[in-house]
Amino acid sequence: MLSNESDLIRESQEGGNEAFGELYDEYIQKIYKFVYFKTHHKEVAEDLTSKAFIKAFEKIKSYDSRKASFSTWLYGIARNTVIDYYRTKKLNINVEDVWDLPAKNGLLEDVDNRMKLEEVGKHLKTLDVGQREIIIMRVWDDLSYKEIAQIMNKSEANCRMMYMRAVGKLKENVPFAVYVALLLNNLKN
Amino acid sequence: MNDDRLKNILEDIYRLDPNLKEYEEVLSDIVGKILTAKPDIEADARFVAKLRDELMNKKIKNKLNIFSMNKIPFIAVGATAAVAVVIVVSVSLVSGRLPVNKLTGLITQKTTSDSVIQLSANAFGSLGIPSDSGSQRSALAEEGALTADAAIAPSVGFGGGGAPANSGSMMKIGEDMAISPIYYQPYQFKYTGGDFVIASGEMPVYRLALNETIGRTMARLLSGASAEFVDLSKFKNAGVRSMHISQENGFNIYMNLDQGRISLDSSRPYLMTDTVMRCDGPDCGGYEPEEYPQLPETQLISIADRFLSEYGISKTVYGQPFAEVDSMGDRFGFYYAPRLQTVVYPLSFDSKDVYESGGQASGMRVLIDAVDSEVRSVNEILNPIFEKSNYEMETDFNRIIKIVENGGMWGGYYGAMEAGETLEVGAPEYVYLHQYDYSQSDGIVRELYVPALKFPILNAEGKNIYQDSVVVPLAKEMLDNYEIQNDVPMPEPYFMKGEEGSGEVMPMDAMVESSPSAQ
Numbered sequence: 001m002l003s004n005e006s007d008l009i010r011e012s013q014e015g016g017n018e019a020f021g022e023l024y025d026e027y028i029q030k031i032y033k034f035v036y037f038k039t040h041h042k043e044v045a046e047d048l049t050s051k052a053f054i055k056a057f058e059k060i061k062s063y064d065s066r067k068a069s070f071s072t073w074l075y076g077i078a079r080n081t082v083i084d085y086y087r088t089k090k091l092n093i094n095v096e097d098v099w100d101l102p103a104k105n106g107l108l109e110d111v112d113n114r115m116k117l118e119e120v121g122k123h124l125k126t127l128d129v130g131q132r133e134i135i136i137m138r139v140w141d142d143l144s145y146k147e148i149a150q151i152m153n154k155s156e157a158n159c160r161m162m163y164m165r166a167v168g169k170l171k172e173n174v175p176f177a178v179y180v181a182l183l184l185n186n187l188k189n
Numbered sequence: 190m191n192d193d194r195l196k197n198i199l200e201d202i203y204r205l206d207p208n209l210k211e212y213e214e215v216l217s218d219i220v221g222k223i224l225t226a227k228p229d230i231e232a233d234a235r236f237v238a239k240l241r242d243e244l245m246n247k248k249i250k251n252k253l254n255i256f257s258m259n260k261i262p263f264i265a266v267g268a269t270a271a272v273a274v275v276i277v278v279s280v281s282l283v284s285g286r287l288p289v290n291k292l293t294g295l296i297t298q299k300t301t302s303d304s305v306i307q308l309s310a311n312a313f314g315s316l317g318i319p320s321d322s323g324s325q326r327s328a329l330a331e332e333g334a335l336t337a338d339a340a341i342a343p344s345v346g347f348g349g350g351g352a353p354a355n356s357g358s359m360m361k362i363g364e365d366m367a368i369s370p371i372y373y374q375p376y377q378f379k380y381t382g383g384d385f386v387i388a389s390g391e392m393p394v395y396r397l398a399l400n401e402t403i404g405r406t407m408a409r410l411l412s413g414a415s416a417e418f419v420d421l422s423k424f425k426n427a428g429v430r431s432m433h434i435s436q437e438n439g440f441n442i443y444m445n446l447d448q449g450r451i452s453l454d455s456s457r458p459y460l461m462t463d464t465v466m467r468c469d470g471p472d473c474g475g476y477e478p479e480e481y482p483q484l485p486e487t488q489l490i491s492i493a494d495r496f497l498s499e500y501g502i503s504k505t506v507y508g509q510p511f512a513e514v515d516s517m518g519d520r521f522g523f524y525y526a527p528r529l530q531t532v533v534y535p536l537s538f539d540s541k542d543v544y545e546s547g548g549q550a551s552g553m554r555v556l557i558d559a560v561d562s563e564v565r566s567v568n569e570i571l572n573p574i575f576e577k578s579n580y581e582m583e584t585d586f587n588r589i590i591k592i593v594e595n596g597g598m599w600g601g602y603y604g605a606m607e608a609g610e611t612l613e614v615g616a617p618e619y620v621y622l623h624q625y626d627y628s629q630s631d632g633i634v635r636e637l638y639v640p641a642l643k644f645p646i647l648n649a650e651g652k653n654i655y656q657d658s659v660v661v662p663l664a665k666e667m668l669d670n671y672e673i674q675n676d677v678p679m680p681e682p683y684f685m686k687g688e689e690g691s692g693e694v695m696p697m698d699a700m701v702e703s704s705p706s707a708q
Contacts, residue, residue: 013487017245024241032232040228046236050243057244061486062509080540084619087539088388120226123219139198139220140227164205170219171212 002026009070013061020057027071028053030141031078037140038082040117048085052078072150075143079151123170131166134159195221305575306398312578313396316626316637316666374605376654378594381647382616387584387663393577394664395538395621395638397449448636449574454566481559483526486512488562493532493555496564506573507552508537529556529565536571536623536638543621543638546598548658551623575638582640582663589617589661593644597659598671604653612652614659617642622662639664 002008002022011019031052036045056077063073124132133152137143145163149156198220203210434442440453484492489512497504513531535550536543543551556566583589592598593614622641641662649657662668 017247021241021245024244028237028240029232033228033230036228036230042230042233046233049232050240053240053244054247057247059509062490062511064490084540088392088619117226117228120223123222135223138201139223160205164202164209167202167209167216168206171209171215 027074034141035078035082037136048081052081068150072147075151127166127169131162134163135166305577308576308578310579316664374608376605377611378596379611379613380590380593381613385586387586390581390584391579392582392640394580395575395577396635398574398576449572451570452568481526481528484530484559489530489532489557492557492562502570503573507534508542510534528559530559531556538621541620543623544643544660545623546660548656548660581665583665583668592661593659613647614644615647617644622660
């Protein structure tokens with residue numbers, strides 16, 4: 001968080017474009033990555049990130065620091081933008097992020113990361129969408145429980161519980177052979 | 190992969206559930222894989238710079254600029270007062286026997302659950318023809334002072350205040366003076382945004398879930414009690430459609446149970462003044478316009494939020510609030526701060542705000558008195574339960590553009606001083622359009638919220654229009670019905686008359702040739 005963030009927010013709300021520019025500089029990479037983790041496609045992520053920042057710019061005057069931190073507010077806008085994106089697709093299932101997509105969905109994904117993501121996707125797809133979001137926000141985005149709670153509009157305690165259950169479920173879904181191999185490896189050492 | 194990061198994550202997990210430490214190997218493997226699989230990406234520098242430029246060049250909407258300037262309002266004339274939705278069946282008829290607090294409990298019990306009821310596709314039946322919500326008007330037509338060019342202006346399509354065609358009314362300045370009529374031309378529209386792909390063939394249309402249960406239950410309650418002069422129990426199958434509750438030195442509460450909405454306004458007397466005598470003596474100019482301070486937007490929203498919270502008024506179906514100002518007054522520099530200043534909570538579905546056809550946000554409005562910062566009224570508090578049903582949407586963007594370049598669904602905007610003056614509209618955003626749907630089968634008017642595109646008017650500055658955007662619905666059926674209605678040519682009036690007593694008829698032009706003046 002910028003040391004003078006509240007001043008920049010106030011200036012932005014008073015019409016200071018340059019102040020908003022500084023906020024943009026601080027958050028653009030974080031928001032882009034957040035969106036990318038949910039879409040796995042560069043152009044789509046750029047488009048949705050643009051929409052999120054434009055919306056934030058247009059709505060900056062209604063931001064209330066008593067309700068949430070600025071970063072949480074921004075993440076919330078980005079998250080909703082991604083959800084809207086998937087809802088405009090003609091799919092027969094409820095999709096909130098790329099992990100919900102069935103195979104051969106016709107939507108774009110970057111090739112570069114596909115191999116890595118396929119491996120971890122086997123684990124993440126066993127989780128429900130809320131659990132998966134929390135895992136990704138904790139492990140990839142490194143967000144605090146408080147931030148996650150505000151973004152997802154849940155309580156902090158609820159988020160901790162969901163995270164714990166998600167981890168428990170990941171552990172249960174490890175193939176038995178892998179589990180035994182790991183245990184044997186541990187015994188050898 | 191950063192080992193420290195993995196270690197921190199695992200320690201965090203064990204703090205939540207120490208039992209998971211038994212599975213350290215497994216968790217270390219899985220979490221390690223998740224960390225390794227994290228896409229190593231950065232936003233492209235060119236993209237970052239381009240978006241930054243776009244944002245730096247954006248102008249914050251006109252409706253909010255007033256709060257960044259120290260304008261001294263020079264005229265304050267009464268602003269819009271609260272409008273009661275319905276006033277019917279005063280409870281006072283039977284108040285002696287009715288437990289009013291029980292009634293209140295019943296209403297809140299039914300109306301505080303927020304939900305959306307998913308129905309099958311096309312469940313609302315025909316969406317009909319898009320209705321003009323009455324929000325579009327020519328620039329000054331509502332004052333009745335000036336009118337549009339009669340030869341071009343259709344009478345249909347104007348909201349309240351449109352002058353009839355061919356009126357060419359005179360503008361009165363004083364009692365005896367008049368000046369020649371001024372005829373405004375329609376603005377032309379030109380789309381200047383880029384390509385836009387309408388992604389989906391189907392989107393949800395929303396509608397308030399009109400629940401008769403409250404009305405019927407209340408009627409049963411009422412029928413159990415009767416006034417001394419009428420036995421309500423004799424009226425079978427009755428429903429309570431509306432109620433008015435009045436609080437001494439508090440608020441009048443108007444409940445339209447048919448339409449699922451509540452409005453309230455202050456029952457405390459307060460004097461709305463628009464002029465004041467500031468001086469005395471022979472040199473005094475007499476009464477001068479009253480001046481009111483323009484309260485900062487953050488303050489207005491804070492007052493409104495506090496009020497809604499105090500009275501338990503749900504905001505869950507509304508988007509981010511904003512303070513509403515007279516955009517045209519602001520553009521032309523004659524903005525004055527009214528005494529009653531409005532905070533709008535726009536109705537919102539799927540993170541998209543709802544608009545009227547003329548671009549105004551549709552939703553709950555809180556009116557605040559600038560004199561004492563008290564809330565005077567709240568309009569359009571909706572029972573936050575909706576039904577939604579998917580309908581087919583138009584995906585041909587060009588079809589939408591044709592409508593936009595015609596000035597929208599309800600005719601053009603009249604206010605241009607010269608023919609050919611053009612309004613540029615930019616790239617759209619998805620919104621919802623508030624529509625009235627009148628059902629011929631049961632005569633009930635229902636309100637629909639239809640997916641739409643909102644096109645901003647980019648060069649509204651200095652232009653003679655109230656609207657700042659054009660909103661066009663995407664529902665295919667509505668566009669089809671609109672085109673059918675507007676493509677049918679109106680038959681030319683063809684007056685026929687024959688010689689008296691002859692039973693013969695002659696066409697009109699023959700009559701002209703035979704008339705004395707033509708000879």
